[in-house]
Amino acid sequence: MSRWFAPGTWWYAFPLLVAAGPVMWVWPSVGAGVALAGIAVLFFHRDPDREIPEAGYVSPADGTVSVVREEDGRLRVGVFMNVYHVHVNRAPTPGTIQDTTHVPGAHRPAFSKESDRNERLHVDFPEYRVTLIAGAFARRIHPHVETGDAVERGERIGHISFGSRVDVLFPPSVTRSDLAVERGDSVRAGETVLANA
Structure with a gap:
């Protein structure tokens, strides 16, 4: 089955991505850091398909x-x-x-x-x-x-x-x-x- 991220990823990433917007209005550099943290969580939990060999x-x-x-x-x-x-x-x-x-x-x-x-x-x-x-x-x-x-x-x-x-x-x-x-x-x-x- 093809999917982009491991199950449960959004529990980690969503709060960070949502918080980044409001924080960026008050502290732009902090907000950017929060957004990058959310993107990093998505990167860590990526789940690409693989070509599986037939033996071994x-x-x-x-x-x-x-x-x-x-x-x-x-x-x-x-x-x-x-x-x-x-x-x-x-x-x-x-x-x-x-x-x-x-x-x-x-x-x-x-x-x-x-x-x-x-x-x-x-x-x-x-x-x-x-x-x-x-x-x-x-x-x-x-x-x-x-x-x-x-x-x-x-x-x-x-x-x-x-x-x-x-x-x-x-x-x-x-x-x-x-x-x-x-x-x-x-x-x-x-x-x-x-x-x-």
Whole structure:
């Protein structure tokens, strides 16, 4: 489905854009700043369509691969989203969501080791897990799916307002030789293949 912005964007942007007019009459520079803040909110929450490949685990997020590590025999790949990236997150493969779990926590910078204790949302598929992680400035994780939903590869599953990182914990069958990316690579949600498995 084509749309311009992630759901709920106008709750953030509309008050700023409405307030900008009256404020500009009294304090032009302040009003201009408020208007720019509203435009920035729209930019942060943009939601473009993507060309989805037919196979592989696609990236759940736009950004830079910041984590590639093994945990108990499974690979974890994390994608850090900067302020200029699209913040809508997508399903790596087709499947039915088995569970969604919100875990409260801190709001450390998403590129740091301390972010492992940040607020997060686990989206569990039958064989793997996607985790949306809030960062230093991100305060809201917005799921678009719930337990029992069937999704296609590259389908939107949620977004994080103003940040921050999304991880994929692959099934044990995915090995390092299957990975198509490495740390530092730029990726696009729903388009870049993370693993050919």
